[in-house]
Amino acid sequence: METPHILVIPYPALGHVIPLMELSSCLLKHGFQITFVNMEFNHQNAMDILAQKEEDVGDRIRLVSVPDEIGSTKERKQPGKISEAILQTMPGKVEELVEDINESERKIKCLIADQILG
Structure with missing residues (x-):
C-alpha cells in the first residue's frame, strides 16, 4: 500500500510553524510522506527549526x-504587509504548488492547514 502524501501549511509565524512541524514529525513515524509549505520570508526559520530537531527528520520532511x-526587507516590516501577502498571494501559490506536485510526484492525499488561514 502506498504511503499517503500530506501537505502541511502553517500560518507563517513561529508559534504556528513549530507545532505543525512537531505534528509532521509524528506523522513521519506512521509512514506518511510530508511536504511542509512556508512563505518565502519564513522559510529559513523553518529550515533552522528542522535542523535543530534531535531526531533526524530533515531529509524526510520536504x-x-x-x-x-x-519586495524589500523594509516592506516586510510594514504593519499588515505579511497578512496581506498571506491573504492575497498564498492561496494561488499553494494551488499552483499542489498542481505541480500532483503532476510530477505522488499525489497529495491530505491537506493540513492552520485554522487561522481560513
Whole structure:
C-alpha cells in the first residue's frame, strides 16, 4: 500500500510553524510522506527549526516555499504587509504548488492547514 502524501501549511509565524512541524514529525513515524509549505520570508526559520530537531527528520520532511511577493526587507516590516501577502498571494501559490506536485510526484492525499488561514 502506498504511503499517503500530506501537505502541511502553517500560518507563517513561529508559534504556528513549530507545532505543525512537531505534528509532521509524528506523522513521519506512521509512514506518511510530508511536504511542509512556508512563505518565502519564513522559510529559513523553518529550515533552522528542522535542523535543530534531535531526531533526524530533515531529509524526510520536504520543505518548500511559496513566493510572498513582498519586495524589500523594509516592506516586510510594514504593519499588515505579511497578512496581506498571506491573504492575497498564498492561496494561488499553494494551488499552483499542489498542481505541480500532483503532476510530477505522488499525489497529495491530505491537506493540513492552520485554522487561522481560513
